[in-house]
Amino acid sequence: MARRLEAEPLNILLTGVGGQGNVLAARVIAMASVASGYQVAVGETFGASQRGGTVASHVRLALKDRYGPLIPRGEAHVIVGFEPLEACRALLAYGNINTYVLANWRPLPPVSVLQGEEEYPALADLERFLLEHTGGLLVLDATARAQELGSAAATNMVLTGALVASGLLPLDPQALDQVLKELFTDAVLELNRKALAAGMAVWEQSTPQQIWLGCSPNKDSATR
């Protein structure tokens, strides 16, 4: 049932701001991974951060061994950034030059920026930084897709959908759908399903030039 992994353990970091639903996305991925036969370790770093702080979920998949709940520095294979600044912050700590990054291009300024003490970097600069320092980058406005479907709260499932379609996660969409059916009912289930499909569509409809901006051809073929 479980497919061979590109790396053992496969380290995926989901990061964002309190309230964006990244802990739930990590749980959905983890539940689907356990059901698909993997050993999974998740570390949720949220602290008191429902109050606007950084939230990160470390997800580590292995075929056999149990790993600790934290990804070592520089060893994330994939970073899913729910917010541009947080994608960069996570890359600096946990990524390396080969890390793939999917980023929701929807800035949420920290309070120091609101108060004018610091500046939010220009989005073009952040994109250039990610391009120059990753193995591949996909930016998308997942929040806009989620809002089109009825609620910004589904941003997390749009990103999860894009991640699954990218092939970076060794899971079948059906495994995720099964988890959604376990967790939700009625309208909420429908919203999450649509969001997952919308995220997959973002990937499918992107041209190779839009996907993995900056990545070398051989890496591209290795993941697709």
Place this chain on the structure above:
Amino acid sequence: MQLNMDRPGVTIFLQGNAALARGALEAGVDYATSYPGSPTVEILELLAQVARQCGFYAEWSVNEKVAVEGAAAASLAGLRALAITKADGLNVALDFLTCLGLTGVRGGLVLVVGDDPSGHSSVKEEDTRFLARVAHLPVLEPTTPQEAKEMVGVAFRLSEHLAQPVVLRTVTRICHAGGNVTLGPLPQERRRPSLGTEDRFICVPRQHLQQEQKLREAAKLAEAWNLVSYEGPAKAETLIVASGPGLLYAREAVKRLQRQDQVGLVGLKMVWPLPETVLQRYLQVARRVLVVEEIEPFIEEQIAALIGRNAGEWPLLRLYGRKDNTIAGSFGGGCGELTPDLVRAALTTILGLSAPEETGFRTEFRPPERELAFCAGCPHRASFWALQSAIALDGRRAVVLGDIGCYTLGRGRSGYRVLHTVHAMGSGLGLASGFGKLKEWNWERPTVAVLGDSTFYHAALPALINALYNRSDLLLVIFDNETTAMTGHQPHPGREVDARGEPAKPVSLEQILHGLGVPLKIQDPYDVRSSMRAIYRALKEEDVRALILRGPCALLRDRKLAQLRTYVDQMRCLGEGCGCNVFCSRVWACPANRWDGLRGKAYIDETLCTGCGACAQLCPAGAIRTEGGEAPWREG
């Protein structure tokens, strides 16, 4: 997915806290108590959801002392009882617990305590194991969510075998970790409470001897009950002794450095008393020992003592850990949480290997930090604004004593740095009682204590009574958001429902204050100007007086107020030329108040705005407008 699903043998993904709750179900818990505190909050939440259905009792207690006392009562009546706290909470229960450790218990009594290395959601990183040692209670530590689940059952059996409470010490990286957990069977029978005619539990000093005997017995059981693990070569000169998630980090480090045939790895699941007999088997052939554990060098110091007691009999060996900074910790100097990188670095050092190449990016780019802040529409922002404005108007530089809850953020930007102190639950009011007596030195600064509704019930009453009786001068401001917000909205004794969602008998804040004879005003914090006036007037008064600023948590508020659409009239906003220093976003600092740098005008992010309307009252140009809904400040 139901926590009480009866599917033994099935493997599912569970968060560590859910695994602990499942472990309690499989062990047939009869009585569960807790006061909400991160990282253990979800355990009682999950248990309470299924308590009625499974036939056991679960409650949110008023504080941890009463939680442990309630659980102890069930244990003395022969039931299996579980009390859940965070590290700080065990302090609150410690006086009782040190006595309970003397009398012993009957039914299994397990204390699940969540330590928070690096204090991700705490004001301190405290190591519970020292408290358990003071109370003479055995301590178990799980490594993974699966082990956490199994260990609840082991702890109950150990508690019943010794007739002694047992501490199951977890850390954030267990509670908020998750992994594969294989379910076990659920019990079919329930216990009945009983108390024999001869049963007495009366604490006397000479029971100290029995405590020590129980601990010796526990240490003996460690091997038979598989509470020590070993992996590695038969005789290892390099030995790692690890507990908790540290064992996983150590295993990963050994694997990454490819030293599986050279390094022995001892996993301690019982960390107090130290299972000396098993341990010395490995220690007496080792030349270097690295101890990997969370927060303090607890195991490390015990091993140092063990080596000392065997001096001359064992070959010389060198001990490494937090004490000598081999394990640097996230804060450095041996302090702060473990990470896989710190453990690998420590092993690299003691093996004399060259440090791995620096893999980090060479870049000057540092993203701006993301400080915690009040949510959009939070009543506390309005309350702190009113408080700091009233204090400024009063001009006597009031001293403001803070407490533990969301409003602790009053120490930072989003509470305008109003708070002078933050310590422990209810301590702000105790400090206020003291500051309020400084008038005997002709101290003229007014004293203000800020605390939340749940904290008031938890620990404030003795301090309040002290202040009244001793005629201290203080203004108590209760930030009442009608819930325990910081930990995720658990009910407290002021609410109409209990942990199981059943009707409760609410204990009203104002009735307590009226009963004590404290002059009281109640004010809507969103009516900022009235709050400011009320605080200003109260500051001028003497003796103990109270003000309740009552507004429901913005994350819970029903959307009646949200019908109030708030927007910036672009014609009225004067931008940088206004002289307001961009009040709405730069000063007021609600995440929904934004600044459009290109147009030089303020605007409101309507996806974040909750329509509280507070900023509309404060914009000096009157540019923030509202329409629809009910605005509290318009009424009078």
